[in-house]
Amino acid sequence: MPDSSEDQFAELFGKLPDPRQRSSAPPSPDAARSEGDPAAPSSRRAARLAAQSTGEQPVTPGGQRPATDPHVPQPTVDALPVAASIPPRPSGLPGESAARPAPATQAASLQDLFTGSVTTEAIGQPPPPTDRRRRRRRGWIAFGIVVIILGGIAAGGVWTWNTYQDRIRAFMGWEPPKDYEAGKAHGEALVTIASGDNGSTISNSLAAAGVTKTPAAFYDMLVKTGQNPTFYPGVYKLQKEMTATAALAALQDPKNKLENSALLREGLTEQQIVKTLSDSLKMPIADLQAAVKDPSAYGVPAKSLEGWLFPAMYTFDPGVTATQVIKTLVDRTVKSLDAQKVAVADRQRVLTIASIIQREAREEADFFKVSRVIQNRLDQGMKLQMDSTAQYGYGEMHDGTVSSSAAALKDQNGWNTYVITGLPQGPIASPGDQAIDAAVHPADGSWLYFVTVNLDTGETVFSTTYAEHEKAVQQWQQWCQGHPDSGC
Template identity: 55%
Template structure:
């Protein structure tokens, strides 16, 4: 097999190898003796003496040390002081030092050095050394591999290892994140489809009131509550999906039910659907809530409305407050109307509903009180009448020995000023507070209404459903699902169900 060429082989080495080597040339002793040992000896043999015999020092860069040789084969360094000489024993013929190692083939030498991982010394010497025998062709042809190239090769392997470690760490982290948060990640990458009514289903009429500060989330919820949209977030999701920026102007807007989000937003942006000089109150508001809305919707000072509601007797109401007497509806007024005119109109509308329902004048405050509790406690139309039955059963004289107290959270929250904290449950402070609205502390009904009831709540107060329920609890605040029971054991089971749901939905207003 031919030798494998090596990048470290010097092609001139083979040419030098073909030159005669005095140290290895065979011949008679006379010829051996005729070979001068150095250029100094050659000059002496030609009779050249004098100052030229002294060679000037030669300065050359330091070289890597040559492979060790026997002491007798290493002459003094040129250009340095010669050591003292001792008398050498007489020899019959001058003996030339001969290289002590055999010269392998070029390919074998290079391959062997690489296979063993050895680093060969750099070549040293001159052509004089070649001809005088101080160095062999093998020595002169040996070239050390560049150190910088080796460092780059090692650095490249280190960089590759670091990259592999980093990539492996990222992959491992990705696997952990997917196993831990896979469901959430899928929800973000593949969000659920936006809920929306199909085009062409719009029907009837609905209206919403937009106040200052309302944005996409608030308006979307109001549209859902009014039956305009399919889900509480339909409009807001649509605005995000389409990158729609919209500034909602305060006012009352007339729309249709079961509209698409796109059509509802277009209707709000159409000035023809905005009712000029119009105010709207929804069910379940307090007097405090109502005057703030009226001021914003009609662009009138809130102080005017606060003064207008301060004297219930001016409107024929025999109570200390107009709580429950500002009927929830949509109103349109003529320009120049005053705050007192607005309040008069609303109180008159409440009297109209009570008269239509057949409530005697002496029972108005009591019916409004029961209806206001139903308005705050019930979620669905059927539940209005069931809640009314629970109130009636608890107020029944036959149950007073068992219960004695109405125990409605809505009354405790109202009396303590906690009904606007965004939670359905009552604090212990509200339950313990000794105010005349707290039905956990005082028997019977509170001293007056706690909100403005609508026609449905008034009718439910007059016509409770048939049943023996004594308890109820809403077990799902998102859907409004409410469980009605007639004994404490079943009621406690429903309470546990509500607690469990709240633990699973900590941000749902529990």
């Protein structure tokens, strides 16, 4: 490189402070004389030229003269400063000779600092202290991001499980058994078989009575085994938690059939009750239809006995008449209303609300919540919009589904609460004690909507806002897609 370039960098290095002068080695007289001397050379090259002109030896980077100077005692290796004892390394700066040693501060390392060989002054200015506040802030930000990510993953997993639980269980083989295990039957359960009932209808009746585990257990067993037995109308005494095979055997045994008895389950309509009584008591259906034609004969101030024929297990003496049978059922309803201290003037209204609760609620624990929804909607002037009322008014009550047809929802009749405001013009079915109690004592809450999202288990979601209700409806629709034959 040209000498002019070398002189420029030499002057630059000469202006920088030399940390070696802060080392533990005593400064040389020449170095002390050069400090603050205006005539002192401005660069190392100038110092060499000046030394050559005066005949003196140049000063080494360590602040000492070369060993050839006889007037300077030679120090031992142990007496040399640490910084001066570190071998020089070539500099990569342009214009600087590769043979010239680099400043000693570049040679010292952090390892030398930790071993105690050098001080912080030997390796240069220590780094500034860490901003702990900034570090903590960054740490909390990172933590928050991790929490959000994990929360999103967890929320997505919960939504996926709630939405596709049945499909996941089926794919993974995690589906719970549909039938009870053998040997666990206990207690007593009464089941009514009406004329015209088939395997699917009886399967639902067995599950409702607690005999079989699921509504499909008995029917699936018949299909799997290829059986097509004949069922005779009547009331049968079985046990709870029976296997589907054991239940079939019990229904085929004449000893389990009760004579002159009738079992009326909750939620039946007047038409269904009359037919069940005829089948169970071996009584002409025309006699029973005539007996229910005049409600006033039983002290009922209504146009029909719908809702007044109490559901229960009845056993009658031989030779009982149709009128006596109907009076027994009406008297039992009055007894339930009196137990709840319902005024005579309020009986029809209470039975109407109770009948809707009986048809809409799947589990008795939800009866009081459904009652609150009905009351809240009435208080706010909202239409009840209960599918059970639309089905009853249009004649779809017995089609086996919980959804109403478009025609039923639009039909103009006195029971369709999608059209009218307020309660329907009368009960839509016969409620039991629990439904009547719920009609009189609704639960506390602000719910305005509900939907059963699992028709097998009866799981029902209650909502306060329409947006929440829409999410629950989507959950029900997803369940119905996976269970097309479950009465959706």
